[in-house]
Amino acid sequence: MIWRQHQKGGDNSQNIQAAIANFGLGYDDVLSVVSNYVESALERYSADAFAEARRRVEELTINYLQKIRDEAPETLINVREPAVQAALLDAQTAYAKSGDASLGKVLVTLLASRTKSADRNIQQLALSAAISSVDKMSTTHLNLCSAHFFASTVIAAGLKVPDELYLFLKATTGPFVENLEASPSDLSYLLDVGAVKADVVNEMKLITEYFKRYPGLFCGGVTADRVPHFDWHVKQGNVAPSQRSAGLYQVTSANLDDLAVRLNGSQHEEDLGVLSSLLLENPMSEEAAFLEMSDKIAGFREFSDLWERRNGLRGFTLTVTGLAVAHAHAQAVLGRRLFFADLETWIA
Structure with missing residues (x-):
């Protein structure tokens, strides 16, 4: 997806109109949602703030349309559904306030997934809740969710030798754990926004998580x-x-x-x-495996410390909402070519 950056100021309604017309999608429905938000929610801003907030709303909408066009253009008809419109308004509100490009990419990814179905099922509810939650998160919080996701939940299929695991982890986990710093308050905050829940029985070391999922690679x-x-x-x-x-x-x-x-x-x-x-016989020691992974993956040693410290990540489990956040952030950062698994793999 191309994340377009528009110039500040001005009225970008023509950009949205041209985008919708070119995509051949539901122009009236999408534009009415944008217009309703701009007219009802932004009018209380000062002139300069109004112009900037409106630019952000229109930027988010254009990138949303781009993603829908590329992935599932037939699903935009679902924007007529009140629940989908509510999710779009929540995303527009979040991006109007922030303008952070990283947050915008996550919101677009969540919106595109939310638009693919108008059903009120657990996946769609989780996506709507995730849109509301990411509005309250920083990039650090998003990285914590995705790092936890790959450490505790994702299982790569078809790996045959250790080096294939390390290539996978460098490509998928590396971007989230390298230079990752988080305070105990950051972890508690994830609990406050509903992305994680306390898991007092989980005392598993980070390296043990990988032994559990890939025993044959540590034989x-x-x-x-x-x-x-x-x-x-x-x-x-x-x-x-x-x-x-x-x-x-x-x-x-x-x-x-x-x-x-x-x-x-x-x-x-x-x-x-x-x-x-x-597969389970003659396993290498966890100490040797930890040293090996620390050598292969930048940031792994520090992430392990964050995982295992008192009140660390291993004391938490991702909620369904947290899974939706982690999945969307992973796809926004890595791209679907590298991380193409759909959310229904974990939430169905």
Whole structure:
């Protein structure tokens, strides 16, 4: 998505009209929402503040239309629904007050997802709540949500070797954890705005989160005699020499789900049970894994400290609203080419 920046001052109504006309979308419905907000909510501002707030509202609307046109132009008809209009007005209010480009991208991402359905289901309710919540968040708070999301919730599929995990984490987690600083008050504030909830039973270290989701990538290797139909699995690429221990072998799947996909319908599908147990054998120490990840991913050591300190991130779980915020911020920062999973993967 191209985030357009317009000049201050002036009346950009013609820009919106041209955009809507060019997109071939529901002009009257969208323009009426914009006009209603401008006329009812901005008129109390001073002349200079009015002009700037109106510019921001129109900028947000044009970028919203651009995203809808690129992703699902047929869904703009849903803007006629009161709930969708309410979400649009909330987003316009937030951006009129802030003007922060990062916030604008998140709002546009949330709005586009909200517009795709007029149904009153849990996903749409979460998106509407997220639009209201991000109005109260700084970039630090948004980064905390997305960093927590990738550390505790997202599972990358199809990883075969450790370096693939590190490439994934550098690309997806790195932008949120590098140079991330947050005070205890920042974490408490996320609780206040409904993005997280207290999780007093979660005492898991950050590195343990990754061991739990990708056990096969932290395996130190097993001997060939432990692998049934060894030659066949090597030929199929299901087993390969260990990258951690010379003379040993590893199952080339990160976890049970990936292994099940690889073996499904194959000649030796019955080996799933044995091979899955090998994913858990001879694990490297958490201390060694932590050092390795700290070396590979900028900001990981500092993020781990933030996670594990007293009243740190591990004491919180993302709420449904927080998941919607984290997902939208991740897509706004990373782009759909890099992070294309839809929100329904986690909220359905």
